[in-house]
Amino acid sequence: MSRPPRGLSPEEAELWARLAATVKPLHPRRAAKPAAAATEPAAPPPPPRPRVKGRVPPPLPPAPPPPAPGRPLDQHGLDSSWERKLARAAVAPDFTLDLHGHTLDTAHARLDQGLTQAVAMGARLVLLVTGKPRPSDDYASRGERRGAIRAKLLDWLAAGPHASRIAAVRGAHPRHGGAGAVYIVLRRSRD
Structure with a gap:
């Protein structure tokens, strides 16, 4: 009170x-x-309304779940020649990063280290092997099941230190891992 x-x-x-x-x-x-x-002292607040016996205010409806975090990386556009090359696997990845067997923490750290290395090498196309995603509409528990690395990937990339260097994230061609991998297209460095 x-x-x-x-x-x-x-x-x-x-x-x-x-x-x-x-x-x-x-x-x-x-x-x-x-x-x-x-x-002058402020007027005291009005006293609380007395409760009428037998009348209980209805409970508040549960708060709606928060919206899924925005994922701008999967909406970035590439020019049509890049899209065609990726769709046909006509371009070979410059750098491959495999996150199989890692926990969420070590995978996140390895992703940041690998992207730092790829940028230092001047790579444009990174093949990131994560494993196949598990279908889930439950965003709250998506980091607790198999496919957790893949579920967190776009969040990590969007919030990571290399977000400004990433032009697009696309699903990989079956030749490069299909549903178990993604391409990360890095922007050309402006030297």
């Missing part, structure tokens, strides 16, 4: 008035509140 404000004592009100007189207003056109209003 909160207490009502106590107001200012006469000494405090005098100090406040002296201080307020030295302040230059940011917006002088606005009307200043009188100093006397600061010394």
Whole structure:
């Protein structure tokens, strides 16, 4: 239960008035509140409504689940020649990173290290092998089952240190791992 404000004592009100007189207003056109209003205590809040016997307010509906985090990386566009090359596996990956057998923590660290290495090498196309995803509409528990690395991948990439270097993320061609892998297309470095 909160207490009502106590107001200012006469000494405090005098100090406040002296201080307020030295302040230059940011917006002088606005009307200043009188100093006397600061010394008057605020009106106490209205008392709570008494409960009527037999009437209980209905419970609040449960809050809707938070929306799935935005995933801008799978919406980035590539020019049509890149899309065709990736669809036909006509371009070979410059760098391959395999996250099989890792826990979520070690996979996340390895992903960041691998992308740092790929950027340093000047790679444009990274093949990231994650394993096949498990179908799930439950975003809250997607990191607790098989396919957890694949489920977290886009979140890690979007929030990671290399997000600005990633042009697109696309599913891999069956020749390069199919549903168990993705291509990460890196932007060309501007030297």
